[in-house]
Each structure stands twice: as C-alpha cells, then as structure tokens.
Amino acid sequence: MRLVDLVTPALVVDAAAFEHNLTTMAAALPGARLRPHIKAHKCTSLAQRQAAVGHESFTCATIRECEGLAAAGLGADVLLANEILDARRVGALVDAGHRITVTVDSPATIEAAVAGGVREVVIDVNVGLPRCGCSVEDAPRLADLARSRNLSVRGVQGYEGHVVGIESAETRSEKCRLAMELLVAAHEAVGGELMTGGGTGTYLINTWSDEIQAGSYALMDTAYGRLGLPFRQALYVLATVVSTSTPDSGGWSVANAGLKAFGMDHGLPAIDGSNIWFCSDEHLTFDPPRRVGDHVLVAPAHVDPTVAYHERMYVADLASGEVLETWPVDLRGW
Amino acid sequence: MRLVDLVTPALVVDAAAFEHNLTTMAAALPGARLRPHIKAHKCTSLAQRQAAVGHESFTCATIRECEGLAAAGLGADVLLANEILDARRVGALVDAGHRITVTVDSPATIEAAVAGGVREVVIDVNVGLPRCGCSVEDAPRLADLARSRNLSVRGVQGYEGHVVGIESAETRSEKCRLAMELLVAAHEAVGGELMTGGGTGTYLINTWSDEIQAGSYALMDTAYGRLGLPFRQALYVLATVVSTSTPDSGGWSVANAGLKAFGMDHGLPAIDGSNIWFCSDEHLTFDPPRRVGDHVLVAPAHVDPTVAYHERMYVADLASGEVLETWPVDLRGW
Numbered sequence: 001m002r003l004v005d006l007v008t009p010a011l012v013v014d015a016a017a018f019e020h021n022l023t024t025m026a027a028a029l030p031g032a033r034l035r036p037h038i039k040a041h042k043c044t045s046l047a048q049r050q051a052a053v054g055h056e057s058f059t060c061a062t063i064r065e066c067e068g069l070a071a072a073g074l075g076a077d078v079l080l081a082n083e084i085l086d087a088r089r090v091g092a093l094v095d096a097g098h099r100i101t102v103t104v105d106s107p108a109t110i111e112a113a114v115a116g117g118v119r120e121v122v123i124d125v126n127v128g129l130p131r132c133g134c135s136v137e138d139a140p141r142l143a144d145l146a147r148s149r150n151l152s153v154r155g156v157q158g159y160e161g162h163v164v165g166i167e168s169a170e171t172r173s174e175k176c177r178l179a180m181e182l183l184v185a186a187h188e189a190v191g192g193e194l195m196t197g198g199g200t201g202t203y204l205i206n207t208w209s210d211e212i213q214a215g216s217y218a219l220m221d222t223a224y225g226r227l228g229l230p231f232r233q234a235l236y237v238l239a240t241v242v243s244t245s246t247p248d249s250g251g252w253s254v255a256n257a258g259l260k261a262f263g264m265d266h267g268l269p270a271i272d273g274s275n276i277w278f279c280s281d282e283h284l285t286f287d288p289p290r291r292v293g294d295h296v297l298v299a300p301a302h303v304d305p306t307v308a309y310h311e312r313m314y315v316a317d318l319a320s321g322e323v324l325e326t327w328p329v330d331l332r333g334w
Numbered sequence: 335m336r337l338v339d340l341v342t343p344a345l346v347v348d349a350a351a352f353e354h355n356l357t358t359m360a361a362a363l364p365g366a367r368l369r370p371h372i373k374a375h376k377c378t379s380l381a382q383r384q385a386a387v388g389h390e391s392f393t394c395a396t397i398r399e400c401e402g403l404a405a406a407g408l409g410a411d412v413l414l415a416n417e418i419l420d421a422r423r424v425g426a427l428v429d430a431g432h433r434i435t436v437t438v439d440s441p442a443t444i445e446a447a448v449a450g451g452v453r454e455v456v457i458d459v460n461v462g463l464p465r466c467g468c469s470v471e472d473a474p475r476l477a478d479l480a481r482s483r484n485l486s487v488r489g490v491q492g493y494e495g496h497v498v499g500i501e502s503a504e505t506r507s508e509k510c511r512l513a514m515e516l517l518v519a520a521h522e523a524v525g526g527e528l529m530t531g532g533g534t535g536t537y538l539i540n541t542w543s544d545e546i547q548a549g550s551y552a553l554m555d556t557a558y559g560r561l562g563l564p565f566r567q568a569l570y571v572l573a574t575v576v577s578t579s580t581p582d583s584g585g586w587s588v589a590n591a592g593l594k595a596f597g598m599d600h601g602l603p604a605i606d607g608s609n610i611w612f613c614s615d616e617h618l619t620f621d622p623p624r625r626v627g628d629h630v631l632v633a634p635a636h637v638d639p640t641v642a643y644h645e646r647m648y649v650a651d652l653a654s655g656e657v658l659e660t661w662p663v664d665l666r667g668w
Contacts, residue, residue, distance in 0.1 A: 083577045085576060130619055304594070
C-alpha cells in the first residue's frame with residue numbers, strides 16, 4: 001500500500017523520524033528512567049515499540065488506556081497518573097495479575113482506591129500547575145491515611161505541566177527546579193521508592209525525578225518543535241487538495257482535513273512552505289494554491305488531541321511513499 | 335440507568351431541549367425546506383429523529399456519513415456537500431439504489447464523479463467564504479461540462495459559512511443577502527431545481543435557498559448560543575470533579591473532561607456559574623471549587639468537533655437524572 005492510496009484525511013507516522021525519536025530518548029533515559037505516557041498516542045502498537053527499546057513501565061491518563069495495555073501484555077508496571085473515584089475496573093486488572101498503581105490526592109480518592117481493589121498508590125503533589133495534586137504539607141498526612149487503609153504507597157508524583165512547554169530553555173530549567181524542590185520535600189516526608197514526573201519539555205533537565213513521564217517525544221507536534229529538542233516531527237495528517245480558487249480570486253487551496261482531524265487548542269496546524277488561513281470542520285484553507293488532487297502533509301500543533309480523533313495511524317517511509325505498518329489507535333475513549 | 339452511573343466524561347443530550355429544538359425547526363422549516371447537516375452530530379439515531387419530524391433529505395460532509403445514512407435506510411436524498419476526488423464509494427451507494435448527489439467545483443471533481451459512478455451533482459459556488467466553490471462566472475461552464483459528461487446537474491450550492499456565526503443579527507442579514515445574491519445569479523445561469531445552502535445562524539434569514547443545511551440547531555453550542563436563536567443548549571459533557579485544591583491554595587476544582595472531550599477551536603467550554611481556567615488533555619480546571627465526586631455538566635463551545643471525540647451520546651431527562659436512550663456516534667471517521 002502507498003500513501004496515495006489511503007482514504008484521506010489519514011494519520012501518518014514518518015517511520016524514520018519515529019525511529020530517531022525512539023532511539024534518541026532510549027539513549028538519554030534508558031529502561032525504567034522513562035515511563036512513556038500513553039495519552040500522547042493511545043496506541044498499543046506504538047507502546048510495544050517503546051517496550052522493545054527498554055521502557056517496560058508506562059504512564060496512563062485513563063482507565064481504558066490501562067485496560068488496553070494490560071490486554072496487550074504491557075501491564076507489568078502501569079501508573080494511572082490521574083485521580084479516579086470509581087476504581088473497580090482498575091481493581092479488576094490488579095486481580096488479574098497486572099501491576100497498576102493509581103495516584104491519589106485526597107481522602108476521597110484514597111477511599112475509592114480501597115473500595116475498588118487497588119493495592120498500590122502514589123501521592124500526587126501539586127508542584128505549581130493548578131490541576132490535581134495535594135499540597136506538599138498534606139502529602140505525608142495522605143500517605144499515612146493510605147497506609148492505614150492497607151494501601152502500599154510507592155512514593156510521590158509531581159507533574160510540572162506549567163513548565164514543559166516554556167520556550168526559553170533557561171526559564172524552563174529554573175521553573176523546573178522550583179517545581180521539583182517541592183516534590184523532593186514531599187518525597188522526603190512521604191517515603192517510598194518512586195519520585196515520578198516530567199514530560200517531553202523537561203526530560204533532560206528534570207534530574208530530580210527517578211523516572212520521566214514523557215509521551216509527545218515519540219511523534220512530536222509543532223508546539224514542542226519550537227523548544228529546540230532533539231526530536232523530529234514524526235506525525236502528520238495526510239490530506240488531499242480538493243479545491244483551488246480560480247486565479248483571479250486571490251489564490252488559495254482547500255485540503256480535506258479540518259477540525260475533526262486536528263486538536264486545535266494549541267492553534268492551527270502547519271504545512272511546510274504554506275500559510276494556513278483557517279480550519280473548518282472538514283477543510284483546511286491555505287496558500288499558495290496547489291493543484292487539485294495534490295497530497296499535503298499537515299503537522300499538528302498538539303499531538304495528543306489530534307491522535308484521539310483518528311481510528312488508526314499509518315507508518316510510512318515518506319521518501320518512497322510506501323506504507324509499512326498500520327497501527328490502530330485502540331485506546332481512545334474512557 | 336442514571337446519569338450518575340455513567341463512566342465520565344460522557345456526552346449527554348438534554349432530551350427536553352433536544353425535542354424543543356427539533357420541533358422549533360420543523361415548524362420554521364418543515365419537511366424538505368430543511369436538509370439537516372449530519373456533520374454536526376454524526377449519529378444515525380439522531381438523524382432518524384430528524385426524519386421522523388419530516389426532514390427526509392440530508393446533508394453530509396464525508397463519504398462515511400453517506401454510507402451510514404444509506405445503511406440506516408436514510409438514503410432517499412443525500413447531498414454530499416463536499417468536493418471529493420475518489421467517488422467510487424459514493425458510486426457504489428448509487429448503484430445500490432440510494433440517491434446521493436455530490437457537489438463539484440472543478441473539472442477534476444466532475445471527472446472524479448464520472449469515474450466513480452456518481453450520476454447527480456450540484457455546482458458548488460463560492461459565495462464569500464474562501465473555501466470550496468467555483469466563481470459565479472465559472473458555474474455555468476462547469477454545469478455544461480458536467481452535463482456533457484452525462485451527469486445530471488440538480489442546481490447550485492452556496493454555503494455562507496462566513497456569515498452564519500456573526501453575532502449582530504443586522505450584519506448577519508446584510509451579509510447573507512450579499513452571499514445569496516451571488517448564488518441566485520449562479521442558479522439563473524446553471525438551472526436545475528435546487529438552490530441549497532444556509533446554516534443554523536441563517537436558517538430564517540436565508541430566504542433565497544430552497545433548502546437550509548442547518549445541523550447545529552439540534553444540539554447547539556455556546557457559540558451559536560450567543561446569537562439569540564430560539565434553540566436551547568441540548569448537548570453537554572458530563573464530568574466528575576476528581577480533585578479540589580486545599581482551602582489555602584486559591585480555590586479551584588478539576589473535572590475529568592479535557593482536550594479529548596471538547597472541540598477547542600471556538601475556545602473553552604462552559605459550566606453554568608463557574609469560571610473555566612484551562613483545559614488539559616483529560617482535565618478541566620475551574621472555580622469556584624466543588625466537592626470531589628460532584629458531577630458537572632459542561633457545555634461545548636463548538637458542537638461538531640466535540641461530538642466527533644465521543645463513541646456515544648446518552649439522551650437523558652436532566653430533571654430526574656434518568657438516561658432514556660443511548661445513541662452511538664456511528665458516523666465518525668472518513
């Protein structure tokens with residue numbers, strides 16, 4: 001199968017760039033130093049490739065991601081890095097012999113873990129992003145509560161999500177340090193073998209966490225592309241030019257990929273050498289005009305919500321146009 | 335089943351608001367005066383409800399939407415309001431006895447229709463939105479070409495997508511008139527029984543088109559909610575509050591619905607009485623804080639790309655919390 005034979009829009013992975021990203025990260029953070037985040041790609045085939053280069057523990061954002069990894073034989077050490085209030089589906093995975101650890105940040109999430117049959121937790125600590133996570137001061141109290149309820153506390157998590165996307169490397173380093181000083185303090189008070197956090201934007205500068213939860217590095221997007229990281233853009237939406245304005249009306253073309261093919265929270269996607277005008281539900285208007293029938297590769301601004309729109313991704317040799325593998329995006333939904 | 339029993343995030347339809355929207359539109363544009371656009375909801379169960387109140391011809395944006403309607407017995411008169419360059423799947427539907435008309439705006443799309451076995455087309459005319467559509471001047475030439483290739487030309491389409499969302503009713507009316515004057519001119523030159531266009535924002539003021547392609551009216555979103563239309567917000571994402579900050583840290587809560595639950599191109603979704611801070615992949619941070627375990631109903635800013643993230647929608651009586659029906663979002667993908 002060739003790229004030109006695909007029904008468009010289609011999610012395409014540049015095989016060479018993907019391999020480069022995988023080996024670059026495995027060299028920098030070998031084995032358990034990286035706990036790849038599944039939310040970025042929602043794809044067990046891709047996770048199998050991450051496991052094959054040595055990363056056998058994973059991070060998930062949803063229960064369905066945990067279930068999918070377990071079903072694919074990748075449930076040796078999965079961290080559900082999210083608060084949940086109904087843990088029964090996770091308890092069922094634990095009962096079936098998978099190791100699933102859940103983050104908790106409140107008495108309610110601890111009680112939910114107990115009620116659902118979860119056995120291991122990590123105390124989620126707020127390190128500066130106003131999202132989940134208890135205060136540093138509350139962390140040991142919650143750890144005591146969890147242990148009193150017969151949960152094993154493996155350590156602490158602190159995700160510096162307010163830091164990973166900062167374009168200035170200096171500011172990113174400084175804010176990462178401030179965030180991780182909070183996590184170190186919480187870890188000292190909580191104990192356990194695990195200090196987990198980090199992302200693609202801090203994978204090298206977060207030297208405090210035992211393991212880094214990066215996910216975007218494998219496929220990348222234009223937002224992370226601005227950070228000067230050694231990872232290459234490996235993800236595109238292949239689209240077909242379906243309409244081109246007549247020469248006297250200003251000059252634009254329309255490709256058949258739009259708001260249902262791209263996560264838009266980070267802004268418009270990009271075509272090399274083109275200016276994107278706007279995105280409609282199923283269309284992308286851009287200039288300079290191209291011929292009707294041309295194919296264009298469109299790089300998403302944000303990888304995670306882009307992948308979540310697609311049923312599968314096609315791994316291709318972009319130089320030859322050959323499709324090498326088809327990977328189902330099998331961990332969508334909740 | 336009750337709303338509180340659902341796995342969250344979950345797409346919820348307010349049954350009463352949906353019924354109101356359906357009957358309001360059917361009274362304003364009865365029967366064939368409305369050609370409901372499937373792209374807004376991608377759901378054959380919902381389309382069945384639109385057919386049941388009299389709208390038996392539909393508008394689609396993708397071939398998969400056409401295929402799904404045909405399979406559901408709703409293929410009596412479907413307009414694929416989009417340019418395509420591989421029409422073979424549409425031709426197969428036509429061969430199977432469904433009436434599928436395709437828009438064309440270039441010699442290439444006309445040749446694709448012929449090659450794919452399409453028999454009926456509409457000339458797509460640009461009425462001011464820089465997207466698909468030929469110029470008014472080119473419309474009769476393309477109609478001649480289509481007829482010379484033994485295609486039946488049913489008329490013209492002109493979608494005033496640059497007009498439907500304008501908040502000022504006066505400006506919207508004026509710009510709608512300018513757009514439709516172009517379409518009327520094209521129609522006079524092309525002939526055929528059909529002049530099709532329009533959307534939820536112009537359903538009453540576009541008095542030129544024979545039929546209106548509105549879709550958003552059935553479920554609505556906060557963007558269309560600002561236009562003073564008689565339709566009610568019927569679509570929500572039900573989410574669970576999974577984390578709340580400690581009292582001394584500023585005061586926010588986090589619900590478990592994020593960038594993979596909401597189309598974000600129109601901005602942040604809304605919770606009645608709350609301020610949304612930001613959206614992460616699986617989280618929504620907002621204030622004032624709520625109790626962990628509370629449920630919140632979140633209204634999307636843009637209905638179409640929101641629905642496309644979800645596998646199903648739950649039709650519910652919001653007053654009693656009872657789930658009445660479950661509708662698969664079965665027309666996603668391409």
